[in-house]
Amino acid sequence: xxxxxxTKPTRAVLIALKRRMKVAQTGHSLLKxxxxxxxxxxxxxxxxxxxxxxxLVESLLKAEQRLHMAMAIEGTxxxxxxxxxxxxxxxxxLESRNIMGVVVPKITADAVQKKMYERGYGIIxxxxxxxxxxESYETLVDKIILAAEVETALIRLVEDIDSTKRRVNALxxxxxxxxxxxxxxxxxxxxEMERDNVVKLKMLKGKSQRRVAEEEAKKEAAKAAExxxxxxx
Amino acid sequence: MPVLRLPKxxxxxxxxxxxxxxxxxxxxxxxxxxxxxxxxMEMAEIARYLEETQYKDEIDALSKDYSGTELIEHATFxxxxxxxxxxxxxxxxxxxFLILEYLRRWDVWNIKTxxxxxxxxxxxxxxxxxxVPAGELSAEHLDELAKKETVQxxxxxxxxxxxxSALAQYDGKNLAPLENALDKLYYFRMERSVxxxxxxxxxxxxxxxxxxIDIRNLITLFRMNKxxxxxxxIQENLIPGGKxxxxxxxxxxxxxxEFLRGLEGYPFWSSISDIATADVDAISRIEARLKAYLIxxxxxxxxxxxxxxxxxxxYMVSKETEVANIRKIVRGKEAGLPAELIEEQVVVA
Numbered sequence: 019x020x021x022x023x024x025t026k027p028t029r030a031v032l033i034a035l036k037r038r039m040k041v042a043q044t045g046h047s048l049l050k051x052x053x054x055x056x057x058x059x060x061x062x063x064x065x066x067x068x069x070x071x072x073x074l075v076e077s078l079l080k081a082e083q084r085l086h087m088a089m090a091i092e093g094t095x096x097x098x099x100x101x102x103x104x105x106x107x108x109x110x111x112l113e114s115r116n117i118m119g120v121v122v123p124k125i126t127a128d129a130v131q132k133k134m135y136e137r138g139y140g141i142i143x144x145x146x147x148x149x150x151x152x153e154s155y156e157t158l159v160d161k162i163i164l165a166a167e168v169e170t171a172l173i174r175l176v177e178d179i180d181s182t183k184r185r186v187n188a189l190x191x192x193x194x195x196x197x198x199x200x201x202x203x204x205x206x207x208x209x210e211m212e213r214d215n216v217v218k219l220k221m222l223k224g225k226s227q228r229r230v231a232e233e234e235a236k237k238e239a240a241k242a243a244e245x246x247x248x249x250x251x
Numbered sequence: 252m253p254v255l256r257l258p259k260x261x262x263x264x265x266x267x268x269x270x271x272x273x274x275x276x277x278x279x280x281x282x283x284x285x286x287x288x289x290x291x292m293e294m295a296e297i298a299r300y301l302e303e304t305q306y307k308d309e310i311d312a313l314s315k316d317y318s319g320t321e322l323i324e325h326a327t328f329x330x331x332x333x334x335x336x337x338x339x340x341x342x343x344x345x346x347x348f349l350i351l352e353y354l355r356r357w358d359v360w361n362i363k364t365x366x367x368x369x370x371x372x373x374x375x376x377x378x379x380x381x382x383v384p385a386g387e388l389s390a391e392h393l394d395e396l397a398k399k400e401t402v403q404x405x406x407x408x409x410x411x412x413x414x415x416s417a418l419a420q421y422d423g424k425n426l427a428p429l430e431n432a433l434d435k436l437y438y439f440r441m442e443r444s445v446x447x448x449x450x451x452x453x454x455x456x457x458x459x460x461x462x463x464i465d466i467r468n469l470i471t472l473f474r475m476n477k478x479x480x481x482x483x484x485i486q487e488n489l490i491p492g493g494k495x496x497x498x499x500x501x502x503x504x505x506x507x508x509e510f511l512r513g514l515e516g517y518p519f520w521s522s523i524s525d526i527a528t529a530d531v532d533a534i535s536r537i538e539a540r541l542k543a544y545l546i547x548x549x550x551x552x553x554x555x556x557x558x559x560x561x562x563x564x565x566y567m568v569s570k571e572t573e574v575a576n577i578r579k580i581v582r583g584k585e586a587g588l589p590a591e592l593i594e595e596q597v598v599v600a
Binding site: 090 | 359371434471480490533
């Protein structure tokens with residue numbers, strides 16, 4: 019039996035513990051539901067993350083091949099020159115959303131996918147190999163942003179599932195049994211105290227009855243002595 | 252567009268000297284049969300082979316700054332610049348004028364690189380790495396321009412030149428209109444200067460320039476029609492001039508399938524008909540075929556009149572093709588691209 023240390027076996031503590039027990043049991047069942055819900059959400063996000071990661075790798079390979087192709091066709095000299103004409107870098111906006119109490123990021127980016135005439139270089143003096151490489155890298159950046167969002171959500175979910183699981187286990191195997199034991203202990207202690215009181219009361223009652231009987235005996239004796247004196251006189 | 256003032260060459264033009272020099276220079280080009288062999292060589296073997304060719308000096312000179320494919324690419328560009336400058340130096344009168352007009356494409360390239368570099372905030376040394384002084388602007392002049400602080404300073408340095416009107420298109424943030432204006436100016440000058448020559452071969456050279464304009468416009472149409480860009484925007488990106496300008500301009504903004512059907516029957520169609528389908532995934536394959544078609548057209552023209560500008564044009568196109576072929580092979584091999592992809596891009600006579 020694991021009793022919570024320093025607990026005083028009083029009725030007030032017992033009431034408080036019973037209240038705590040109720041809260042712990044409600045919390046336990048809620049956290050269990052949250053854990054199960056998070057697990058379902060986790061597997062959904064995991065599947066999405068797997069798909070996104072696969073697409074990311076495919077996009078990366080395609081972008082690399084297209085860049086190498088552009089470098090072969092146009093030369094690094096031309097590619098570097100064209101790369102200098104980049105007008106604006108994509109701006110990332112970070113927001114947050116809530117999945118069952120877990121705050122996960124929502125990443126959006128501006129100006130990633132551009133129309134070919136908005137990339138900053140002249141169309142006439144460049145080639146389609148450059149367009150294709152630029153387009154592939156724009157797609158890749160989009161995939162990276164999506165992967166960052168999904169994978170961060172996955173990590174946050176795992177962390178939250180882990181802490182929820184720990185809480186559920188702590189409640190299930192430590193907090194609730196301890197409270198139960200303590201309640202039992204206090205109950206027993208209180209019963210003991212009650213029995214003790216009954217005995218004490220009984221003893222007191224016997225004592226007072228004996229005192230009353232003695233006093234009555236004394237009174238009877240005094241009365242008898244008075245009657246004997248009156249008779250002798 | 253500025254009004255191009257053509258110089259007057261009073262006496263009949265003699266092309267014997269320059270075509271003789273070009274014939275000699277042509278012997279130094281890498282023979283066509285070497286490309287399939289280079290495809291099967293290791294990188295070190297390719298480098299060793301290039302050390303035995305005209306690229307030796309540039310490879311030796313640049314080996315302290317670059318290595319591997321970077322070295323080969325920079326060395327071939329440096330050799331191209333040296334060869335073209337030599338060609339311009341040894342020619343006089345009309346050939347010199349026409350060669351210089353052709354080589355201005357490298358000036359346009361360099362001006363664009365300078366502006367892009369400054370726009371991005373690249374250092375002077377970085378920018379200089381990507382310049383190819385093969386045109387009228389010397390390496391020293393380009394170095395001075397690279398030292399300028401801002402894009403506007405570079406633009407101001409061209410005040411009073413024919414480039415000024417094109418450079419005035421800069422709006423302070425977007426280089427694309429300026430770049431397009433420079434390219435349009437180049438082709439405008441080419442068409443006007445070649446059209447002004449009365450010597451033998453001038454007519455055929457004009458035909459080549461117009462075909463180059465048509466091919467460039469056609470490539471733009473392929474790129475932009477495939478991307479579904481509006482007709483008005485596409486038309487802004489077409490080079491004025493060329494033989495088929497009006498017909499091509501009408502094709503701007505057409506649905507891709509309809510656009511392809513409209514191309515059937517043109518002389519270049521046979522070179523792309525097998526890959527130009529509505530579901531083509533990479534326009535770069537079509538572009539490679541069209542560029543190869545143009546190169547072969549230049550080679551075919553170069554044999555028409557031996558004592559004219561045409562063999563010189565043939566040589567310049569061959570030299571540019573050689574540099575591009577070497578780069579495609581070494582870069583492609585380094586990146587591990589499939590052999591068929593590299594072969595598709597290499598243009599051999």
